[in-house]
Amino acid sequence: MAVAPPDGSDAILARMLALHPKIIDLTLDRMWRLLERLGHPERDLPPVIHIAGTNGKGSTQAMIRAGLEASGKRVHAYTSPHLARFHERIRLAGQLIDEPRLAALLDECYSVNGGEPITYFEITTCAALLAFARTPADYTLLEVGLGGRLDATNVVDRPRLTVITPVSIDHQQYLGDTLAEIAGEKAGILKRGVPCVVGPQEDAALEVIESRAARLGAPLIAQGQHWHVAEERGRLVFQDETGLLDLPPPGLPGPHQFDNAGAALAALRHLGCDAAACEAAVARAEWPARMQRLTSGPLADMAAEAQLWLDGGHNPAAGHAIAATLSRMPPAETHLICGMLNTKDIAGYLRPLAAHAVHLHAVDIPGEANTLPAEATRKAAETAGIPASTATSVEQALAAITARSPHARVLICGSLYLAGRILQSNG
Structure with missing residues (x-):
């Protein structure tokens, strides 16, 4: 070698x-x-x-x-x-x-x-x-x-x-x-x-x-x-x-x-x-960041009794696939933490999720020059029919969700780049 x-x-x-x-x-x-x-x-x-x-x-x-x-x-x-x-x-x-x-x-x-x-x-x-x-x-x-x-x-x-x-x-x-x-x-x-x-x-x-x-x-x-x-x-x-x-x-x-x-x-x-x-x-078969349940690591510990999920899908077809997956899961109050690239069809991605999410926290993708600004993601979510707010980080969004809804289902989504940062920070 x-x-x-x-x-x-x-x-x-x-x-x-x-x-x-x-x-x-x-x-x-x-x-x-x-x-x-x-x-x-x-x-x-x-x-x-x-x-x-x-x-x-x-x-x-x-x-x-x-x-x-x-x-x-x-x-x-x-x-x-x-x-x-x-x-x-x-x-x-x-x-x-x-x-x-x-x-x-x-x-x-x-x-x-x-x-x-x-x-x-x-x-x-x-x-x-x-x-x-x-x-x-x-x-x-x-x-x-x-x-x-x-x-x-x-x-x-x-x-x-x-x-x-x-x-x-x-x-x-x-x-x-x-x-x-x-x-x-x-x-x-x-x-x-x-x-x-x-x-x-x-x-x-x-x-x-x-x-x-x-x-x-x-x-x-x-x-x-x-x-x-x-x-x-x-x-x-x-x-x-x-x-x-x-x-x-x-x-x-x-x-x-x-x-x-x-x-x-x-x-x-x-x-x-x-x-x-x-x-x-x-x-x-195993494949990370495809409706992956996070059960260990700092973010999972922070989620406590909440379910924490991660998905890297980022186009309208992925939005439909995630929506279909959520419809098969046991009922739970579902919150999204979403960050996307500015090259993606965010409206097409979010529309299928509107029937399943009670709220979306929009975030920038850390360290990514082509991130869609969180405020733009928030506006797109509300246009799609999802109540939304911005957060400075995934951690801040997760803390806000679990403080109000300790047993919620939380899905971090919107980009493989965001998913990668989550897997890095979560060990």
Whole structure:
């Protein structure tokens, strides 16, 4: 293993931020340049499962990984963004990458790049691919960062399988204003002759995916056509041409996780996994900040008898998913502590939650330049029909809620960046 340079990964990552003036600049030219200099590690990966979609990518990937690992497979996994530490993005053969190896890989990529323009996500994706190519494993799971067609992960010529989870409106400034345009970007991960598992889609998105798949000769394994998933008497029932599975409900909370589980199960069945692996995928998968109950740490201690939940969803589809999850929970007085980025559709996110929340405390996202000001969040909440006020911090909001309603349900929500700060501060 390479010896770590004197600088730690945080220092190298900080230097990488200065290599390009934009955080997001969608093109693959810089990726190809650096990958060539690194010896094309993307050509030496264990079989790749490439996952795109607007919502559910991370949960679906976590379920696929749980199922493969239950089958005794060694699995690499790449995801973004991280919540508390960058190391969360790169999982080598089942384990989060350690600091010496991460620092050495980042330093190597930084040096080989030679100071040329490249975005933070691009150069760190190159580091992940280099790590995966150098570490033996049975599968590589790659989660798209943004879009698909021009995403930095879209450099593998022939993955083993692709997956497209539900497509909805988000990131319009990069992907297009219509569902069809956005679906076209997601469908950019399709490869000639490579099967693709497709989760539930609106007609406009499905038509685009089907059209591109037909041009490429990429077989689709689509929900509602080739596989079906449903909740029956509290259990998950999945059926495809192989047969029927009667499984426990997903361990990840929320009715939307049944669809995510269905996509994961369709992928696992295509890969030849047995019923035990499928059950493990549904029951054992863990994915932080997706309706995660916080039961320990300083914030949980501060909540005392109140229920404390955390979710990083940030678009209208996520708002509907959270609302559906809350509707399934036992009745409780529900308060929101919400912070969002200024690039998101806050009205679309909050409207579905209005029927479930008695009050919203708006906060800035600590340390985030693109945070929506708390006052703007408060106004948007009241427009959506949620009584709202501002707070200077999550802690202040939580103290105010529990002082008035000691047994309330409190959901911290609105942004993965806010969720990451919460997980950091809560230990």
